[in-house]
Amino acid sequence: MEEKKPDALVVCSTLNQITNYLVIKEYMPEKVYNITFDEKARKKMNENIKIDDWDKQLKNLCKEKLKIDDSNIKDICLGESDFYNIEDIVDKIDGEIDENDKKTIYWHITGGQRLVAMAVAEFIKDRSQDKWVYMEGNIEKLLEYDNELKSKNVINYSNRDLDFKQAFDLTGFKYNDKLSSTNVLDINNKEINENLGKEQEFYNILYGIFCTDASFREQLLESNSEKTENERKEYITKAFKDLKEYNKKDSERLKNCKYDIYKSDEMKKSCPAGYIFEKIAGYKIYKALRNAKFKHNINQIAFSIKTQFDDRDDKVKKDDKDNKNKGYSIIDELDIALLSSTGKLINFECKTGGMEGDNAKSHNYTTYRLSGVFGMPILISPLLENERKHKEKIEKFGKQCGAIRSAERAELYVWTIDKIEENLKDLLRIRE
Numbered sequence: 001m002e003e004k005k006p007d008a009l010v011v012c013s014t015l016n017q018i019t020n021y022l023v024i025k026e027y028m029p030e031k032v033y034n035i036t037f038d039e040k041a042r043k044k045m046n047e048n049i050k051i052d053d054w055d056k057q058l059k060n061l062c063k064e065k066l067k068i069d070d071s072n073i074k075d076i077c078l079g080e081s082d083f084y085n086i087e088d089i090v091d092k093i094d095g096e097i098d099e100n101d102k103k104t105i106y107w108h109i110t111g112g113q114r115l116v117a118m119a120v121a122e123f124i125k126d127r128s129q130d131k132w133v134y135m136e137g138n139i140e141k142l143l144e145y146d147n148e149l150k151s152k153n154v155i156n157y158s159n160r161d162l163d164f165k166q167a168f169d170l171t172g173f174k175y176n177d178k179l180s181s182t183n184v185l186d187i188n189n190k191e192i193n194e195n196l197g198k199e200q201e202f203y204n205i206l207y208g209i210f211c212t213d214a215s216f217r218e219q220l221l222e223s224n225s226e227k228t229e230n231e232r233k234e235y236i237t238k239a240f241k242d243l244k245e246y247n248k249k250d251s252e253r254l255k256n257c258k259y260d261i262y263k264s265d266e267m268k269k270s271c272p273a274g275y276i277f278e279k280i281a282g283y284k285i286y287k288a289l290r291n292a293k294f295k296h297n298i299n300q301i302a303f304s305i306k307t308q309f310d311d312r313d314d315k316v317k318k319d320d321k322d323n324k325n326k327g328y329s330i331i332d333e334l335d336i337a338l339l340s341s342t343g344k345l346i347n348f349e350c351k352t353g354g355m356e357g358d359n360a361k362s363h364n365y366t367t368y369r370l371s372g373v374f375g376m377p378i379l380i381s382p383l384l385e386n387e388r389k390h391k392e393k394i395e396k397f398g399k400q401c402g403a404i405r406s407a408e409r410a411e412l413y414v415w416t417i418d419k420i421e422e423n424l425k426d427l428l429r430i431r432e
Helices: 018-027 039-043 051-066 088-095 114-124 164-170 193-214 214-225 229-246 247-255 272-289 357-374 384-390 396-410 417-428
Strands: 010-012 029-035 073-078 107-108 132-136 141-148 152-155 172-174 183-184 298-310 329-338 345-350 376-381 413-416
Touching: 010 018, 018 051, 018 107, 018 132, 018 164, 029 051, 029 329, 051 073, 051 164, 073 088, 088 114, 088 172, 164 172, 164 298, 164 329, 193 214, 193 247, 193 272, 214 229, 214 272, 229 247, 229 272, 272 329, 272 345, 272 417, 298 384, 376 396, 376 417, 384 413, 396 413, 413 417
Parallel strands: 010 029, 010 107, 029 073, 107 132, 345 376, 376 413
Antiparallel strands: 132 141, 141 152, 172 298, 183 298, 298 329, 329 345
8 A cells, every 4th residue: 555645845955956856756745845044044154055046956846847836845944043053943843834734744854954953853753653764875775764763664766767957957057968079868768879879889899999909099098199189180090090900800890880980079079089988988888787687777878068057147148148158167077977866976087198186076076066975986097907906017008097096086986998897787786
């Protein structure tokens, strides 16, 4: 028998509104109460804490996707004095929740202030019908507790409709999916258009060549050392032509894919090797995820997403062509990203050359903003696992070894190109 949905669900405004959205979608309560702060209280907070924006992001998506209008999402605004007084918070909560909604209340405390959680504990201590709700990111489970925290129910939560646009909107980011370099693919979409099929087949074959043909791999990486754009492109063109001479079998397989690497978008870039490597790694991930025997919860994979903050002045109209980009600031570019049905972002940075420490930290921050502490930034290196183990002794891959050290200092995970599928299966295994 299906459990009756709660009369009210209380959430706490937070930077990552994905968790609140997923819980609201899971329970679809009669009423949502959002614990937030009034204008005076916000002035006491750090400037980067933009609670009003967080609230708007959640309400807009609930209205668009869940058909929950503003009248069914009510703010409980805490004041400046509530930073210090639990009793005041309890009184405010009690006064703001309508009597008709107090029969059964679920309290979602994954985000928000710890002081609020302490006040909730005081409020519900005698309300046996209420439940605590918490999203545990490590095991990707939804935990329900009774009001005394004695009984527990573990729920597998999942939203197979969650996509990158929704996730970005809920965390205050924007991204332009119309860029030619940006490609977002649904993992479970059975149909693949012809052009994408050719590209995918080409790069699946090239992955095998890259991992086993030392000469080709070295030529591709060495192209970054050429001074001009034309010289770099000529170097890569030569690498593919040389392949025809000493590896005719694989070269013919690439040719049969009918994907023209010489006229591709990758070869139009100033440093083609990096973009080629991104697709070698990205399509290997995509192929592994589409294997029917691989159980995982990934909804989408995205290539080359530029993340932006929407800091435009409210006075600038969105349809004003002269000012349409005013206030947008590109803060990061994600080479490859995965989005799970539980709202987790896995961000892959592909580096064929060196990597500055600031760059590594930027990816770490973007992933944190989008997925909280349970998000995962990962560097994919063009080195093989055996080479990584001896990176201090390999002079010809000095820049690539340096990128690994920068990533490790910034606390990014590091995968070598030949261990993608193995690491992916270990990372995404469904936890029972």
